[in-house]
Amino acid sequence: MTAATAAIEPGSGRRMADALAPGGRMALLVLTLGAILLLFLGPAVILVVTSLRPGWAVYYIYRGTAFTVQNYLEVFARPAVVHAFINSFVLATLATLFSLGVTITSGYMLSRFRGPIPRTWFGTIYLFRTVPYISWVLPLYLVDYYLGIYDTYVGILLPHIAVHICFFSWIMKGFFDGIDPSMEYAALIDGCTRWGAFLRVALPSAVPAITALAILSWLYTWNEFLFALILTGHNTAMITVTMAQFVTELGTQWNLMSAMAVLAMGPAVLVTVFAQKYVIRGLRI
Amino acid sequence: MASPARELDVASAAAGYLRRRLTALGEKERFMLLLIAPAAAVLVLFQVVPILIGANASFRDWQLFNPKGTWIGLAHYAYILSDPIFLWVVLPNTFLLMFATVAMSLVLGMALAHLLNWSFPGHRLVQTVILLPQMIAPVIAATSMRWTFNDQFGVVAAFLRWVGFGQMSWLAERWPSFLIVIFTDVWIWTPWFALILLAALKSLPREPFEAAQIDAAGRWRTFTHITLPMLRPVIGVCVLIRSIDAFRTFDQVWVLTGGGPARSTEVFSIYAYVETFVNLDFGRGSAAAIIGALIILVVAWLMYRTIDRLTNISR
Numbered sequence: 001m002t003a004a005t006a007a008i009e010p011g012s013g014r015r016m017a018d019a020l021a022p023g024g025r026m027a028l029l030v031l032t033l034g035a036i037l038l039l040f041l042g043p044a045v046i047l048v049v050t051s052l053r054p055g056w057a058v059y060y061i062y063r064g065t066a067f068t069v070q071n072y073l074e075v076f077a078r079p080a081v082v083h084a085f086i087n088s089f090v091l092a093t094l095a096t097l098f099s100l101g102v103t104i105t106s107g108y109m110l111s112r113f114r115g116p117i118p119r120t121w122f123g124t125i126y127l128f129r130t131v132p133y134i135s136w137v138l139p140l141y142l143v144d145y146y147l148g149i150y151d152t153y154v155g156i157l158l159p160h161i162a163v164h165i166c167f168f169s170w171i172m173k174g175f176f177d178g179i180d181p182s183m184e185y186a187a188l189i190d191g192c193t194r195w196g197a198f199l200r201v202a203l204p205s206a207v208p209a210i211t212a213l214a215i216l217s218w219l220y221t222w223n224e225f226l227f228a229l230i231l232t233g234h235n236t237a238m239i240t241v242t243m244a245q246f247v248t249e250l251g252t253q254w255n256l257m258s259a260m261a262v263l264a265m266g267p268a269v270l271v272t273v274f275a276q277k278y279v280i281r282g283l284r285i
Numbered sequence: 286m287a288s289p290a291r292e293l294d295v296a297s298a299a300a301g302y303l304r305r306r307l308t309a310l311g312e313k314e315r316f317m318l319l320l321i322a323p324a325a326a327v328l329v330l331f332q333v334v335p336i337l338i339g340a341n342a343s344f345r346d347w348q349l350f351n352p353k354g355t356w357i358g359l360a361h362y363a364y365i366l367s368d369p370i371f372l373w374v375v376l377p378n379t380f381l382l383m384f385a386t387v388a389m390s391l392v393l394g395m396a397l398a399h400l401l402n403w404s405f406p407g408h409r410l411v412q413t414v415i416l417l418p419q420m421i422a423p424v425i426a427a428t429s430m431r432w433t434f435n436d437q438f439g440v441v442a443a444f445l446r447w448v449g450f451g452q453m454s455w456l457a458e459r460w461p462s463f464l465i466v467i468f469t470d471v472w473i474w475t476p477w478f479a480l481i482l483l484a485a486l487k488s489l490p491r492e493p494f495e496a497a498q499i500d501a502a503g504r505w506r507t508f509t510h511i512t513l514p515m516l517r518p519v520i521g522v523c524v525l526i527r528s529i530d531a532f533r534t535f536d537q538v539w540v541l542t543g544g545g546p547a548r549s550t551e552v553f554s555i556y557a558y559v560e561t562f563v564n565l566d567f568g569r570g571s572a573a574a575i576i577g578a579l580i581i582l583v584v585a586w587l588m589y590r591t592i593d594r595l596t597n598i599s600r
Contacts, residue, residue: 032400033407040414040472043429044421046440050432102323109320117317121325128332130585132533134554135574136332138561139339143331162331165324194316223422225536226554230562240424244540254432261425268420272413279416283480 044265051258071259081260084242087153088264091238092221094157096214099164104210106165107172108198112181129166137230144231151233159227164217171282175209176202212282215275222267239264336578343572348565361572370548371556371573376580378463379553382538383531386470387524393471394478399508401479402486415476423473427540430469459549462542466550469537478523485519486512521596525588532581553577 052067075081110118140159141150149155183205184197192200228238243264246257271279343361345354365371401412418426433439436456445453455461493515497507513520535554538544544551544559551559557577561570 029405033405033411036397036400036411037414040418040476042440043426043433043472044417046433047425047429102327105320106324109317113313113317117314117321121321124325124328127582128328130529130582131332131336131578132554132574132581134533134535134557135339135578136335138557138567138570138574139335139342140331142338142342142567143335158327158331162327165328165332169324194312198320219420223424225422225424225539229539230558240422240536243428244424257428258432261428265421265425268417268422272416272420276413276416279420280480280484283419283477 047258047261047265050254051262053255055253055255071255072263075256075259075263080237080242084237084239085263087232087236088222088239091153091156091160091236092218094153095160095164095221096217098157099161099168099217100210100214102161103165103168103172104203104206105198106169107174108176108202110169110173111176112184112202125166125169129170133163133226137227141230150231151235153236156227156231156236156238159231160221160224163227164220168213168217171213172206172210175206175213178209179205208278209281212278215271215279216282219268219271222264339571340575342567343575345568347568347571354568357568361569362576364569365573365576370551374549375551375553375556378550379532381463382467382470382534382552383528385467386474386531386534387527389467389471390474390478390527391520391524393475395482397475397479398482398486401483415479417476418473419476419480423536424540426473427469427537430465430472431541434465456542457546459546462546463550466538466541469541470531470534473537474527478527481523482516482519485516489515517596521592525585525592528588529581529585532577532584553580 051071052069054066054068054070106121110122137159144150144155147155149158179202181202184201187197187201188194223240224238225240225244228241232238232241239260243257243260246253246260342354344356344358346357346360347354397415401408434441434456436442436454437452442453455465489512493511494507497511502510533554534552535558538550538552538555539558542550544555553573554577557570557573560566560573564570
């Protein structure tokens, strides 16, 4: 096989790859992998480097070797930042607990039953999954305001549960579809109630998948921006919004903003490194 | 004129009818309704009711400084649908972003999925690294991109200067700014396509590939004739979901350009937000939000029909 025939037949990628010497293929692979790593890790690395630079050395990032952790200390010295971290943590945890609690049963129903009720519910979920967030978060501002829950935990928690209902019911249905229902039928025949069959038989088998979804749900809430921007004020400010506010009349304080961004990235990095297997299982459609 | 006694009669008859209907439902149906009741309650209270309130507000003259809310009918709709910014900037931007990000993430994600389907040293490292953009907040991703592409001090600007281009201010122009928005979105979503397609690739049966190998089919031919047709349903669902979500993109655009320069990179969500919270016109903002929702509902329906015809995803 010569390089010339490989060039004549553009459809034969394998032969073209064979035409390159083994060393050449290796080099190609290394180059590709290097480019991928650079592309996907680059922006995060730039953020980390910037967060470790003193304020005056942020510009012209490629020069100088002055590094400091001062930015992190300065960011943490601000009560607003600490407050935002606590808020986001509490909200993400509560939203995960409640949205999973509400959607486990809904997904189970979609998976196990046929007929007009599941069909209607499934149609509703599809429909509201499609409606853009802004279309119901704008008026939600008025709802929160008139209910007196604007800028409280409840006022941001309930919309977060609502936004997860469609998506998670759908995913939960997939989880339960993967579990053989014959054990539940056996339990029903043996005199178990429907609730018993669900809670004691189906639910325990779904726990690994639900754990994966719990991790994702926590991160989605932690990362969320639009709801936080519209539905929170000083009391319940979230990290994403607080981070976007490191802009003063002198311009953006990139060193502080980066430090905050790196801190806010923490959970995502932990999950990526340590819970990768679970998360990839949860990232289904 | 009905007497009070007769009204009571009607009421009790109605209550009896309802009770009979509920018992007629049977315990299976009651169990089904009970399972979805909490989810349905939250959905109605915090998604359906706000949409109705928004629809009501969209017919009214309702500003922060004029909260009377006089009924003005379709005036806001007429205004938005004849607003040149909405028609010739916002809508094209929204659909361009939707199309570009879905198409590019799909192609790049497919390539990455094939790469990760091989085993090579460093496989796990690559998989970890590409998961990162999916896990970090879009706001953080956008912030780091804004810094990377800063036209004075960013790494890219420094590199371009080093290569020999002079000082450029691409953030002051429409298309370079919009390109950065698209790039950021592709950066965030390529891994999603890659990981889902990788899972799909791994679940494909091996026999067709072995048969193709015996018939000496090339890699590209195997891909177009075997892999792609078998992956069609997954690709169809991915494209549909991503398109719907791409239509409502807000975070990245807001952080990267804020819709600027001079509203030239505004997308639908930004437009509705700006009308409501910057121009403080609740009526007009709500109308914009409703128009956008209707547009994506129609587009998603058409896409669903088309994709279903091509791939039978409803099977």
